[in-house]
Amino acid sequence: MNNNLLETIKAIDGEIQHLSYHQSRYENSLRTLNKTIKYDLKEFITPPKEGVYRCRVIYNENDINVTYHPYAFNEINSLKLLTDDTIDYPLKYENRTELDRLFDLRGECDDILIVKNSLLTDTSKANIALFDGSKWYTPKNPLLQGTSRARHLDQGRIFERTLHIDDLSSFSEVAVLNAMVDFYIVKNGIIS
Secondary structure, three states: OOOOEEEEEEEEOOEEOOHHHHHHHHHHHHHHOOOOOOOOHHHOOOOOOOOEEEEEEEEOOOOEEEEEEEOOOOOOOOEEEEEOOOOOOOOOEOOOHHHHHHHOOOOOOOEEEEEEOOEEOOOOOOEEEEEOOOOEEEEOOOOOOOHHHHHHHHOOOEEEEOOEHHHHHHOOEEEEEEOOOEEEEOOOOEEO
């Protein structure tokens, strides 16, 4: 099985966005696996000078490979609730087989919102935040500790909270957060 790890980093007109958060996750992931941290990611990332790009960084303890892909935003208008009590994705691996399997069950929706042990977690590609009319809350125990989630927490824009599936009715909006979309409000919300 492919055990390479992955970072997806946004670059705008040659400027790498929020690299310190990606560097931190890179280091934390290798530490979690008891691997040696050898590199500074900025030494490997040289995005094109014009346009918006998705920098795909595939790495392991010894190697880093970076590819650049023009980024075109795909609107996320709806999320389908799906339950999987066994899914585990604590590190951002290149192998996304389990997430892809769930994503394929989305039906007419644009993405999924995974429920694990009755708790809201993440979509197939992003962390979430829910708005209660005054504050945005993100699950205290997401599947993956995302870099945009970490940054918005550090900036006091979102707050951690245990989010049970039964809590959904007390929220008016849902947003997805990842390195490419930053913070995007889902237009039609969650469909059960």
